[in-house]
Amino acid sequence: MRVLLSTYGTRGDVEPLVALAVRLQALDVQVRMCVPPDEEFARRLESLGIPVVPAGPPVRELMRGPTPPSAGELSRYRDELVAAQFGILPTAAEGCDALVAAGLGQIAARSVAEAAGLQYVYVSYSAVNLPSPHHAPPPRTGWPEPPVSDHRTLWEMDAHNVNTQFAEALNHHRASMGLPPVDNVRDHVYSGRPWLAADPVLGPCPETPGFDVVQTGAWTLPDERPLPAELVAFLDAGAPPVYVGFGSMRPSPDIGHTAVEAIRAQGRRILVSRGWADLELVDERDDVFAMGEVNHQRLFARVAAVVHHGGAGTTLTAARAGVPQVVIPLPVSDNPYWAGRVADLDVGVALLGPAPTVESLSVAFDTALAPETQARARALGARLRTDGATVAAARLVGALR
Template structure:
């Protein structure tokens, strides 16, 4: 069986596909991947023996160098992405039995259009539940399109969300579909998700409440045991003293950049702890030459987080899940999108602290670290770690090959 996995987004949108791809191949499937043309994504997939076909622009370049997403530039970005999909993906999807799409809304709607053109079975998946139209919560507002403050009914807000998505991406999608000989779409959001979207998150961290309006399959998070050894220099630092606090913001271009690193290092030191700085896409680095501080690039977070006192991060679904599975207390400094949700879940579960806002200061981080580094939080983090499942990718692979979705 041949499977095409498609995504467009940050590392958090690509890494789960690594787990799913490995499990699919273990079950005998041939796997192809379309993703942003970023070198680190290609290298990661090459590491499991899968080549990636690039679509759209570099996700890292858009995140770190371009103006932030806005009502003005989102339609253009969507048009460029969908045009790339419609040009590149049909040849990649030719002969495939199923196409699974994740990532930004234009990406999944564009991918479904390719599947429709070729008559390929289609499944959509998300790595957080906030974009699924549930009457139990408010939708996220798109940049430049805030919801009217007087509207509080959740169903009405979701109707407005659908209107915003159509206004931002409808023209781009229809233009791309026209190149494939397909008619326009009414309702971009519902078209992209399809009748039965998948939710690839851990039920203990992100429980889905069944609702009559939407049939959702929760598979669990798509992760793999990471056997990569930690670099020798990092191991030497870890072995040289008490467990440090890790500070890293992944593929986020963190506001205030190095100032955030400075505040974090000072706050961690004030707690009497050593510091590990994760460079990430924000390019964070050491603030001085102190022996209690060490900087790392791409490393095995599964192994690393088992050896730290706490993890200060941006609140991506993958980092949150990895830290939770490792039993590491967390401080989440959310930057955008679903990250405030994951910050709130960390606090609600008692496994860490939700930082108030996206701008970290010495005072705000000190307060959050005091909570995360408390014995009660450490005990709760260890307890929750035992409930986090590790079979989500295999479950999803079996469902995909079995025809579910």
């Protein structure tokens, strides 16, 4: 039995599929993964014995530019990605029984599976990506923000925007493969039975008319890597610090300085994760420690709170560790959604709107570090599941057999 897993994005997009791949391998399934060509993804997969099929332009190159890409640049980038997928996925899928695609950017995946007669599974990591009258679509970078607030109208406009970007190219390729055209690209990619790889407590699935959603739980793996000795020494030297990190996102340039100042005002020590944004230290005082990529599962168990951008993976890891969160979401993708979930569950604070100031962050920390918030965060952590990837792997294998 062979399965092709395909996604395009940052580490937060790739790691859940890595977890599924490992669980499938444990069931004697041969797996290969189609991911961006960035070197860190290749190293990660090769270390697990997972064959890598690179597709599309490097992600880090896009995320680390001095200025955000323009709408025109993003449109060309998306067109390039679709062309790369139709050029690479058919060969990558040869000999496979199923194709699992994560993310709306996987425009070619269902057509490739259809042409080859493979089982197709679309997976989302956040419920906000699935059309529902209970929430608006997530912000899509480079596309216009609609001047309405009705959820149904917003989803209709979202489908129109996706069609405008992708329909012509998708249907051109489908015609060349002998497949009929589609009139709703977004719902075509999602399929009628999408999977939701999110924890049912942290990110429950609302009503989604027209879709039979399968919620498996979040796809993660235990991380057994030790923390660097220098970091352990810093942690051991005083009270639990507050973690600040924005992963692969590019926050406002002064956010690191603002956060450090606000945390110091609380009398707390600080951990700064440089991330893809290369956050800089304010100074060299001994109450702050800068670090690169480390094991968040081990680290978050030793911090007082986590300040982050609202990525699905970071939100989940902090929640499982039972620590409060202060989320400063960028207005992209599912970041605002996860910020809202942290606020709704009362395990932290969501700072939406203008860039945070020392004053607004100080108020947020007063709430996040309060004993009652800490108690709710610990209680939530005990309720979250850890078997989502195992459930998904068993479900897929069962369907194929």
